[in-house]
Amino acid sequence: MLFRNSSHQIIILGYNNISFQLSKILSKNYDVIILYYNSRVSDYRKQKSDVITKKITDNLVTIFKEYQSKDNFIFISLTENEELNLFSARLARRIFAQKIMALVYSEKYKQLDFNIDLIFNPYQILWKKILSCFQLGNILQIKEIISDKINLISILVNHKDSLKGKHVQDLIFDKLRLIAVKREDNFFVPPPDFELQRGDKILVLSPRINYNLLKQLTKLNSKNKLFLIGGNKLSLFLHKKLKKYFKSLVVVEPEIKKCNWWASNVEKTLILQGKRTDLELYINENINQTSHIIALSNNNAQNLLASYGVNSLKSGPVITVIYDESFKKIAKLLKLEKIICFPLLISRYLVSFINLKTKYINKKVLPTNLTIKRLKIRDDNWQQGVRLTKYENYNHSSILAVKRKNKYVFPQRKMSLHKSDEILLIKSKKGSFDEY
Amino acid sequence: MNIKSVLNILGSLLFLLGLSMLFPIIIALIYREIDIFVFIISLGVTMISAQVLKSFKYSESGLQYKDGFIVVTLGWLLVSFYGALPFMLAGVFSNPIDAFFESVSGFTTTGATVILSLESLSHTILFWRSLTHWLGGMGIIVMTLAILPQLAGNMHLFKAEVPGPVHNRIKPRIQQTAKTLWFLYIFLTLAQTFFLWISNMPLFEAVIHSFGTISTGGFSSRSLSVSAYNSYLIESIVTVFMFIAGTNFNLIYDFSRGNYGQLYDDEEFRLYVKLVLVSIIFITANLVLKEYSSLINSFRYAAFQVISIITTTGFATINYDTWPPFSRWILLILMFIGGSAGSTAGGIKIIRVKLLLKKGFQELYRLLHPRAVKKVKINKQVVSERISTSILGFFFLYISAFVLVSLILTGFGTDIISSVSAVAATLGNIGPGLELVGPLNSFEVFPVPAKLLLSLCMLLGRLEIYTILVFMFMDWQ
Numbered sequence: 001m002l003f004r005n006s007s008h009q010i011i012i013l014g015y016n017n018i019s020f021q022l023s024k025i026l027s028k029n030y031d032v033i034i035l036y037y038n039s040r041v042s043d044y045r046k047q048k049s050d051v052i053t054k055k056i057t058d059n060l061v062t063i064f065k066e067y068q069s070k071d072n073f074i075f076i077s078l079t080e081n082e083e084l085n086l087f088s089a090r091l092a093r094r095i096f097a098q099k100i101m102a103l104v105y106s107e108k109y110k111q112l113d114f115n116i117d118l119i120f121n122p123y124q125i126l127w128k129k130i131l132s133c134f135q136l137g138n139i140l141q142i143k144e145i146i147s148d149k150i151n152l153i154s155i156l157v158n159h160k161d162s163l164k165g166k167h168v169q170d171l172i173f174d175k176l177r178l179i180a181v182k183r184e185d186n187f188f189v190p191p192p193d194f195e196l197q198r199g200d201k202i203l204v205l206s207p208r209i210n211y212n213l214l215k216q217l218t219k220l221n222s223k224n225k226l227f228l229i230g231g232n233k234l235s236l237f238l239h240k241k242l243k244k245y246f247k248s249l250v251v252v253e254p255e256i257k258k259c260n261w262w263a264s265n266v267e268k269t270l271i272l273q274g275k276r277t278d279l280e281l282y283i284n285e286n287i288n289q290t291s292h293i294i295a296l297s298n299n300n301a302q303n304l305l306a307s308y309g310v311n312s313l314k315s316g317p318v319i320t321v322i323y324d325e326s327f328k329k330i331a332k333l334l335k336l337e338k339i340i341c342f343p344l345l346i347s348r349y350l351v352s353f354i355n356l357k358t359k360y361i362n363k364k365v366l367p368t369n370l371t372i373k374r375l376k377i378r379d380d381n382w383q384q385g386v387r388l389t390k391y392e393n394y395n396h397s398s399i400l401a402v403k404r405k406n407k408y409v410f411p412q413r414k415m416s417l418h419k420s421d422e423i424l425l426i427k428s429k430k431g432s433f434d435e436y
Numbered sequence: 437m438n439i440k441s442v443l444n445i446l447g448s449l450l451f452l453l454g455l456s457m458l459f460p461i462i463i464a465l466i467y468r469e470i471d472i473f474v475f476i477i478s479l480g481v482t483m484i485s486a487q488v489l490k491s492f493k494y495s496e497s498g499l500q501y502k503d504g505f506i507v508v509t510l511g512w513l514l515v516s517f518y519g520a521l522p523f524m525l526a527g528v529f530s531n532p533i534d535a536f537f538e539s540v541s542g543f544t545t546t547g548a549t550v551i552l553s554l555e556s557l558s559h560t561i562l563f564w565r566s567l568t569h570w571l572g573g574m575g576i577i578v579m580t581l582a583i584l585p586q587l588a589g590n591m592h593l594f595k596a597e598v599p600g601p602v603h604n605r606i607k608p609r610i611q612q613t614a615k616t617l618w619f620l621y622i623f624l625t626l627a628q629t630f631f632l633w634i635s636n637m638p639l640f641e642a643v644i645h646s647f648g649t650i651s652t653g654g655f656s657s658r659s660l661s662v663s664a665y666n667s668y669l670i671e672s673i674v675t676v677f678m679f680i681a682g683t684n685f686n687l688i689y690d691f692s693r694g695n696y697g698q699l700y701d702d703e704e705f706r707l708y709v710k711l712v713l714v715s716i717i718f719i720t721a722n723l724v725l726k727e728y729s730s731l732i733n734s735f736r737y738a739a740f741q742v743i744s745i746i747t748t749t750g751f752a753t754i755n756y757d758t759w760p761p762f763s764r765w766i767l768l769i770l771m772f773i774g775g776s777a778g779s780t781a782g783g784i785k786i787i788r789v790k791l792l793l794k795k796g797f798q799e800l801y802r803l804l805h806p807r808a809v810k811k812v813k814i815n816k817q818v819v820s821e822r823i824s825t826s827i828l829g830f831f832f833l834y835i836s837a838f839v840l841v842s843l844i845l846t847g848f849g850t851d852i853i854s855s856v857s858a859v860a861a862t863l864g865n866i867g868p869g870l871e872l873v874g875p876l877n878s879f880e881v882f883p884v885p886a887k888l889l890l891s892l893c894m895l896l897g898r899l900e901i902y903t904i905l906v907f908m909f910m911d912w913q
Contacts, residue, residue, distance in 0.1 A: 259809040264818040272807040281807055 008072045008354075011097070013088050014079035015039040015053065017323050018103075018122065021343035022076070023051045025351050030074075035063060037079070060088055064095040074099040074354060082106060089116050101350065105233070110148070118147055118353055122346045123237040126321070128209060129345060130238065133319050133338045134292055136245050137214035140201065143365035146401055146408045147353050150205055152365055155217060157200040163217055168194045172392070174412045176206045176213055179398035179426050180370055187367040188428040189398050203367075205400065207410040211244040223247050224290045224316065229276045229306045230297025231258040234321070234342075238294065239266060246292070250285060252276055253297075276306040279313060287315050296321040301330075308334045360408060366426070372400060375423040388415050388423070397425035440492040442503050442510070447489025449511045449576060453518055454482035456571060457564075460522070463640075464560040471526050471560035478521040485518070502910055509907035512895055515576055516540045519568050526561055533884045540891040542568030543576070544898035545780060547654030547750040547867030550880045550887070554659045559640060566647040566655050572898070573651025573681075573780040574621045578614045617685055620692070621780075625650045628677045635669045645751075649677045652780045654750030654867045661875065662740075663753040671736070671753055675743050682708065682747030682775035703815050704776050704787045708746075711786070715742045715770060719763045726760040738763075746770040748782035750867030750875075757874035764870060771860045771869075782865030782897055784834060788827050790814065795824060833901050838863055841893055848886050858882070862893040 010026055012019045015036035023032045032051040039053075056063055067073055075092035077085035082104040089102040093115075101118040104110060110119050128142040128151070138156040145152040157163045163171075169192035171178035180187045181194065182201040196202065206213055214220055226246040228235045231253030243249055249269045253259050259273045274281040276297060287293075293310050295303035300322045307320040319338045320331060331339045356362055363372060375391065388411055391399060399411040403422040409415075411423075457479040464472035499507065520532070520539035529535040534550045541548045542565055554562065571579065625646045632642035644657040658664035662674055680688065687705060690698040699705055716738050723734035737754045744751045745767045756767060774783010794812045801810050811818045838859050845855035850872065857869030858879070868875040879887065896904055 256809070260811070263809045263811040264813075267816070270805060271809045272805065273809050274807045284806070 008074050008099075009033070010074045010076065010354075011035065011067060011092070013075070013077040013085070014103075016078065016080070017343040018346050019076075019078045020049065021325065021341075022078070022347040022350055023049055025347050026354070027051050060091055061095070064092055067096040069096070073097045074101075076101045076103075076350065078103045082109060086114055086116070086119070090114060099354070101353070105237070118350075120148065120346075120349070122342070123234055125346060125349050126234070126340065126342060127238060127241050129340055130242075130294065130319055131209065133340070134317055137218040137220050139214070142209060143362070145205070145362055145365050147356070147360045147362065149360070149408050150207055150401055150410055151209060153204045153206060153209070155202050155204060157196050157198055157202060158218070162219060163196050163202070164198050166196050168192050168196075171202075171204070171217075172413060173216075174414075175208075175410070176204060176216065177399070177411065179203050179205055179400065180367070180428075182367070186369040186428075188369065189396055189426060191396070192393055205410070220245060224292055225250065225287075227252060227282070227285075227287065227291055227293045227310070227315075229293065229295040229303065229310075230299075231255070231262050231271075232296070232298055234296050236262075236266075238296070239269065243268070252281065276302045277309055279309050282310055282313055282315075287313050289314060289316050291315045293318040294321065295319070298323070300324055300327045304330055304334055304336065307336050311336070361424075369429050370426050371429050373397065373425045373427050374403075375425060377417050377419055377421040377423070379419065382417065382419050386417050387413075388417060389413055390417075391423055391425075394423075394425065395427070397427045400424040400426050437506070438495050438500055438503050441495045441499055442506050443489045443492040444494040445499070445507050446511055446514060447486045447492070449507075450482055450486035450489060450514060450518060452576070452579060453515055453571075454479050454486055456567060457482065457522070459567060460560045460564040463563045464558075467559045469558045469560045471522075471558045474522050474525040475560065475564070477525055478518070481521060482518045502906070505903050505906040505910070508899060508903050511576060512543065512899065516543055516891075516895075519543055522561065522564050526558070528557065528561060531884065533887050534880075537879065537887045537891050538565070539568060540894050541867070542566075542653065542655065543572035544865055544894040545569050545573050545651045545653035545748075545782070546862055546865045546894045546897075547648070548862055548873070548879050548890070548894070549655070549867075550878055552659075552878055552880060554657060562644060562657050563640075566644045566653075566657075569651040569653030569655050570625065570647040573653060574618055578617060616689060620685055620688055621650060624677065624680060624688075628673065631673045631677075632670060635667065635673060637665065637667075637670055645674065646677075648751065649674055649749060650681050650780065652678065652681050652747045652749040652775065652782070652865075654744070654748075656751065659876075661752045668736070671740055674751060675740050678743045678747045678749045678751070679712070681749070682743070682779050682781040684776045684778035686778050687776075701815065704790060707790050708776055708786050711770070711773065712742055712746060715746070715766050719759075719766055722760055722763045727758075727763075741767065742770065745866060746773065746781075746783075747775045747779075748864055748866040750861075752868060752875035755874065755876050757870055757876070768857065768860065768870070771857075771864050771866050774864055784831065784864075787814065788831065791819060791824065791827050792831060794819075795828070830901060833905070834863070837893070837896060837901065841889055844889060845882075845886055848883055850882070850886070858890060859893060862890045863897040865894060865897045 009031045012023060012032065012034045015034050019034055023034055026032050027050045034051055034053045035056055036053065037056050073096050075089060075097035077088045079085055085102040085104060086109060089100040093100050099117050101120065102116050104119055104121055105123060107121065110121065131139050132141050138158050139153060140156055141154040143152050168178055168190050179189065180203040181190045181196065187203060222245055224246050225248045226242060227250045228239060229252045231251050235251060239249060250272060251262055251269060252272045252274060253262065254273065254275050256273055259271050262271045272281060272285065287310060293307065293315055295307045297303055303320050303322060304327060307318045311318055317338065318336070319340060320336050321340050321342050322328065322331065323342050325341050325344055328339060328341060352362060352364065361372065388399065388402065401408045401424045402411050402415065403424065404418065457475050460475045461472055464475065516536060516539045519542065520535035523529050523535035523538055524532055528551065529538065537550055551557070628646040628649055629642045632645060633639050641657050648655045656662065662671060683705065687699055687702055719738040719742060720734045723738060724731055728734045740753045741756050756764065772784055773789050774785050775781020777785045777787045791812065791814060798810050798812050802808055812824060813819060841859045842855045845858060846852060853870055854872035857871060858873045861867055861869035861873060872881050873879055879890065882890065
């Protein structure tokens with residue numbers, strides 16, 4: 001603790017797998033305090049972690065006032081109750097915190113302005129990871145370059161999809177824009193008339209990921225079947241997000257109550273009541289190479305066994321979600337390839353946000369060959385009615401975002417610019433695009 | 437059982453029936469017809485009976501669950517009985533059973549008639565005949581619910597009379613729902629009267645046909661029904677309003693409030709439209725090939741008859757009894773299916789047919805996927821097992837009643853097609869059937885016991901079987 005960077009102290013509300021994992025990472029460099037109502041973490045694990053834990057026995061105002069000091073506090077609310085998370089984050093800001101983050105499960109809350117530095121949906125983060133793992137629409141990776149605002153998507157140009165033969169200027173829309181291309185070794189900012197070829201990797205910006213967006217870029221193959229092994233909240237979220245990408249969806253769940261709930265509340269989905277490890281069930285449902293599987297029930301061991309079982313049936317890609325890092329070793333023994341440790345994924349996401357040097361902009365997700373430049377709109381370069389299109393390909397750069405009144409906005413082509421706006425540009429560090 | 441409350445409400449029902457007899461009196465005054473005395477006497481008798489029943493006090497505790505079934509069943513019987521008085525007193529029928537049959541046919545909006553020549557009837561009697569349709573269409577109990585404050589909140593009365601497996605309220609309170617339904621009903625009647633009148637139909641006949649259309653009863657003032665006018669415009673207006681009358685009134689209410697999406701979203705309405713379109717296409721094609729060479733005429737007759745039969749109105753523009761068997765079979769199937777739940781139409785109802793189909797497919801799905809958990813949904817709402825079972829039971833009882841009564845009718849010497857279609861026409865509250873009871877014929881040919889049996893069928897169909905069966909099998913102790 002003596003040599004830690006104590007410029008920030010971190011307070012986490014809620015003690016569960018995510019907060020446990022997060023505290024493990026953060027405690028290497030920060031002082032971490034975990035406040036909780038009911039702990040979901042075993043005493044053994046509590047003893048192993050290098051954090052202070054405190055059970056809440058009074059109201060939050062009294063508790064928070066204990067931390068009212070000149071120290072820099074970061075407050076992260078990670079309870080299961082999203083309303084509590086939002087409220088406690090706002091309360092923390094009023095009383096002691098400099099930076100606040102809140103976990104929500106509903107996208108509706110993200111659309112409202114609570115003046116919270118980061119409102120994140122862990123299921124959303126997992127969903128983006130799954131898209132990358134399955135490479136649906138040839139997506140190789142999705143990262144947030146501006147937290148909670150703009151996604152940076154890496155896509156492989158295939159000979160089958162509609163990207164091949166397109167020019168850069170054709171891929172600039174209101175909700176999407178191409179900013180860089182990789183051919184051979186490095187990413188670079190291409191000129192507007194640059195033609196894409198098979199094998200190119202492109203970087204695309206978008207405020208959100210959706211099916212229609214991907215369909216614009218690629219020929220999505222929606223002939224596959226998706227098996228969701230487990231009928232929990234996460235499964236429901238992924239079902240909503242992924243149903244358009246697949247021809248049919250199957251949910252496997254042993255509990256009859258949950259099966260009834262699913263059958264009552266979702267459409268066009270086959271709900272199967274049965275054990276997750278029952279291979280006969282999968283054989284009866286014609287599991288094959290076109291079947292994509294996600295094992296994501298709340299039981300880590302069942303997920304691993306189910307994944308191992310369907311793998312043996314020569315299915316398509318299998319993703320296994322685990323909630324405890326210790327199961328990773330077992331996954332390796334079972335030779336399961338795509339393992340996502342959910343708490344670890346979320347923790348890393350939060351840590352990268354905490355460690356941002358520039359508020360909100362995550363420069364680390366950019367390829368090393370690209371850099372961000374800023375262009376401020378001042379009196380000498382502003383006119384009434386000037387639009388962003390004037391700065392397309394400005395000085396061989398791509399537009400990343402527009403900063404207006406301390407908020408980042410996705411750069412829509414025809415948006416009008418105001419005085420004191422700041423345009424963030426992506427430029428190649430070295431090398432000339434003329435070679436290509 | 438709260439016998440005093442039941443009798444009190446029956447008295448109120450008769451009182452309202454008596455009040456409705458004032459309208460034919462006004463018609464008699466306008467046309468200066470002698471039948472005015474018939475209605476004065478009928479009104480007097482009805483009002484005296486009403487007062488006798490109303491002398492029993494309505495209890496503060498209100499009606500109990502089973503009282504609802506008693507009120508509805510006895511109410512309909514009483515109303516049919518007193519409704520037959522004008523026919524008897526006016527000498528329209530010599531046989532009281534015929535008068536009862538005509539009255540039941542009116543109130544249940546069946547439209548089956550034992551009258552051979554309508555043109556010989558006075559305006560007063562014609563008006564009363566159609567008024568019975570109109571009152572019965574929306575429901576005499578619903579009317580009573582709308583008017584009597586002491587009946588506020590009586591959902592079981594509403595459920596016992598209003599057709600359909602599920603009853604959705606337009607407004608939070610039942611009384612407000614009943615009033616809204618009646619308001620819509622009156623509005624549609626006035627609208628159609630207006631359109632028919634400006635299409636050169638005499639005002640009196642426009643009123644008669646509007647009563648018959650909106651109630652989906654089908655009583656006309658002409659023996660040849662709507663075909664007597666030989667007018668494309670009149671047929672089109674009647675067709676449109678028959679279609680509207682066969683639609684769930686909740687949807688009509690939503691539509692009137694600007695909520696147009698509800699129509700498209702409603703599964704029952706979509707099936708209703710599909711059935712109408714497919715039937716029209718098939719019958720038109722069949723008629724073009726086998727009956728009429730003209731496509732326009734084939735379409736004209738097909739469209740009118742399909743909508744008339746599926747909505748169980750029973751108006752006719754052609755004697756479809758002469759059509760090829762394929763077209764007649766389609767009409768027979770439509771007679772069974774009927775209109776939408778929550779409309780004035782009869783039949784099994786489209787929503788039940790939809791649900792039964794889905795149940796069938798649910799079983800097929802389970803055979804294909806043995807571990808599957810599948811729910812039957814209508815409009816994205818899960819249909820409970822309770823309702824599914826109720827509908828299966830209704831369907832079985834309906835078919836049983838149909839088979840049993842058809843069998844009995846053949847015992848009276850009637851041919852099979854006539855027997856089957858007579859029962860289908862009365863149980864489904866359509867009116868005209870095939871062969872002996874075709875669109876240009878009447879039910880006069882049946883013997884008295886058969887007419888009583890068919891009257892019972894009409895009541896069973898209008899009250900959707902269960903109400904009367906509960907009444908019959910109730911523990912009266």
